[in-house]
Amino acid sequence: MRDDIFTKRRNGNLVFLLALLILSVGSIIITEYDVIKGFTSITRAVIWGGSNFYPDAESLRILPEIFPKLQETVLMSIAATTVAAVLALVLSLAGSQTTRINRIFSIVSRGIASLFRNIPIVAWAMVLMISFSQSPLTGYLALFFGSLGFLTRAFMETIDEVGNNSIEALQATGAGYFHIIFQAVLPASMPQMISWLLYMIETNIRDATLVGVLTGTGIGFSFDLYYKRFDYHAASLVVLLIVITVIVIELVSNNVRRVIL
Amino acid sequence: MQFKELIVQETNNICEQLSSYEDRHTSFKELFLTKDTINFGPIKLLDRASIAMRTVILFLTVLTIYFFSTLDYQSIDVLKGFTDTFVNFKTMFLNPYAQRFTLGEAFYNVVVTLGLAFLTTLIGGIVALLLGLLAAQNLAPKQVTNLIKGFVAIIRAVPTILWVLIFAVAAGLGSAAAIIGMSFHSISYLTKAYSESFEDLDRSVIEALMASGANWWQIVFQAVIPSSVTYLLSWTFLRFEINFANAVAMGAAAGAGGIGFDLFMAGGFYFDLREVGFITYLIIAIAIALEVFSTNIKGKLQKSI
Numbered sequence: 001m002r003d004d005i006f007t008k009r010r011n012g013n014l015v016f017l018l019a020l021l022i023l024s025v026g027s028i029i030i031t032e033y034d035v036i037k038g039f040t041s042i043t044r045a046v047i048w049g050g051s052n053f054y055p056d057a058e059s060l061r062i063l064p065e066i067f068p069k070l071q072e073t074v075l076m077s078i079a080a081t082t083v084a085a086v087l088a089l090v091l092s093l094a095g096s097q098t099t100r101i102n103r104i105f106s107i108v109s110r111g112i113a114s115l116f117r118n119i120p121i122v123a124w125a126m127v128l129m130i131s132f133s134q135s136p137l138t139g140y141l142a143l144f145f146g147s148l149g150f151l152t153r154a155f156m157e158t159i160d161e162v163g164n165n166s167i168e169a170l171q172a173t174g175a176g177y178f179h180i181i182f183q184a185v186l187p188a189s190m191p192q193m194i195s196w197l198l199y200m201i202e203t204n205i206r207d208a209t210l211v212g213v214l215t216g217t218g219i220g221f222s223f224d225l226y227y228k229r230f231d232y233h234a235a236s237l238v239v240l241l242i243v244i245t246v247i248v249i250e251l252v253s254n255n256v257r258r259v260i261l
Numbered sequence: 262m263q264f265k266e267l268i269v270q271e272t273n274n275i276c277e278q279l280s281s282y283e284d285r286h287t288s289f290k291e292l293f294l295t296k297d298t299i300n301f302g303p304i305k306l307l308d309r310a311s312i313a314m315r316t317v318i319l320f321l322t323v324l325t326i327y328f329f330s331t332l333d334y335q336s337i338d339v340l341k342g343f344t345d346t347f348v349n350f351k352t353m354f355l356n357p358y359a360q361r362f363t364l365g366e367a368f369y370n371v372v373v374t375l376g377l378a379f380l381t382t383l384i385g386g387i388v389a390l391l392l393g394l395l396a397a398q399n400l401a402p403k404q405v406t407n408l409i410k411g412f413v414a415i416i417r418a419v420p421t422i423l424w425v426l427i428f429a430v431a432a433g434l435g436s437a438a439a440i441i442g443m444s445f446h447s448i449s450y451l452t453k454a455y456s457e458s459f460e461d462l463d464r465s466v467i468e469a470l471m472a473s474g475a476n477w478w479q480i481v482f483q484a485v486i487p488s489s490v491t492y493l494l495s496w497t498f499l500r501f502e503i504n505f506a507n508a509v510a511m512g513a514a515a516g517a518g519g520i521g522f523d524l525f526m527a528g529g530f531y532f533d534l535r536e537v538g539f540i541t542y543l544i545i546a547i548a549i550a551l552e553v554f555s556t557n558i559k560g561k562l563q564k565s566i
Binding site: 020023024026027028030031032033034037038039041042044045048049053075076078079081082083114115118119120121122123125126127128129130131132133135136137140141190191194197198206207209210213214220223227232239242243246247250256259260 | 309310313314317318321322324325327328329331332333337339341342343345346349350353372373375376377379380383414415417418419420421422423426427428430431432435436437438440441506509510513514518519521524525527528529532534537540541544545548549
């Protein structure tokens with residue numbers, strides 16, 4: 001009997017590894033990925049980076065140009081997340097199992113969340129660029145729609161986790177719908193929601209760089225500009241500033257999380 | 262005050278009765294109410310947590326208002342922009358049509374994007390498995406875990422697109438740069454997820470194996486990985502979904518090919534909204550299929566283990 005279990009387990013593992021191998025080979029062929037080139041490029045990139053990709057004294061001249069762009073990007077991410085969070089709160093209250101008014105509301109808001117979450121940010125950026133051209137609003141709206149989908153889903157799960165007990169207790173005392181929302185549901189789910197909000201801000205700052213490269217706005221555009229001019233010292237300074245910004249925001253939100261959760 | 266005394270007295274009575282049943286030296290009364298004074302003062306409304314939450318909300322609101330008040334509206338007509346966008350969305354979603362490629366070509370490009378996502382997840386998963394073991398606090402010394410966690414945090418702070426573009430200088434624009442560049446974020450994300458799954462393992466299991474003379478590799482392969490394999494796989498599937506979205510974006514922004522590149526050409530080069538709509542529908546369908554697939558797999562894995 002014991003041999004059987006071991007053989008079975010070994011066969012299972014073999015099938016799994018074989019499937020992985022076939023999928024890998026298939027992917028390598030279809031994406032025309034040169035495996036050797038891919039891995040040797042790491043060492044080459046390190047050597048190249050060490051000799052070219054660092055901010056030198058001369059690149060510091062771009063700081064006055066960069067700081068307003070960085071500030072714009074950070075503010076844009078925060079504004080997009082905050083406004084999206086307010087709407088997501090309404091949608092998630094309408095969509096959650098515990099607080100929904102009726103089935104139709106729930107299905108509609110779940111549908112909106114799923115649609116917005118799965119539309120690629122590239123598609124948002126492309127469509128919005130046609131009407132808003134290279135303004136910060138393009139980036140703002142692209143981030144906003146993506147965040148709305150993600151936050152609605154996250155908030156909905158948070159509200160579902162709060163559970164029915166406190167809601168039923170309040171219902172028994174004769175409290176109305178809005179009393180229940182403001183006295184039981186929101187206080188209980190607020191810490192987790194703020195944690196999601198902070199996570200979304202971090203993600204949005206990174207995504208803002210991508211949207212910036214695509215639509216020519218914010219800090220992403222600055223990077224693209226220096227990168228395409230082969231001014232790698234300046235480009236590396238932009239990367240450094242983004243890294244510092246993201247890490248600072250991560251540290252702040254970790255501290256906030258430690259207090260509220 | 263009357264009420265408070267009543268409660269204290271009543272509790273004392275109950276405790277005395279209870280301890281008279283017990284044959285022990287310690288009475289319940291001594292245990293619970295010797296120096297307890299019940300405080301019936303008003304409940305504190307603002308503790309540290311709610312102050313922190315209010316500060317965060319206030320801060321974010323102020324920054325949002327500041328962003329909108331300093332936004333440069335002059336170069337664009339906001340109202341016209343919104344109506345245009347609405348019309349564009351209508352064209353996109355109600356009249357999707359592919360002009361420049363056939364359905365077969367579109368599917369081929371979707372498979373290319375899936376391939377990019379798969380290779381990225383595979384490389385990320387293999388490297389992260391090793392780093393995750395070294396970053397788990399119950400398996401590695403503290404200095405090593407701190408070093409790896411810091412390293413991984415820095416990798417994560419650089420946006421994926423920048424990793425890909427940096428590697429593109431060394432490897433040229435194309436799938437090699439995209440896969441290696443995207444792998445960095447997968448490594449960072451999966452290392453964090455894996456190491457947290459490893460840390461969930463009960464310490465006594467590791468100690469029991471150590472006491473029986475097992476070495477580090479035996480502990481890893483016989484206890485750590487088998488007990489966390491469900492979590493590892495579900496995190497990996499989740500990352501695959503994220504990598505699919507990333508691969509679309511990198512196709513558009515870094516010339517990695519696949520459906521993302523078609524999307525970029527349709528939107529940014531030909532301004533063909535009907536084609537953008539078609540590609541968007543295709544991507545949404547694949548993303549939802551992946552989500553359903555991974556939910557099913559997760560359910561099956563949890564049942565089988």
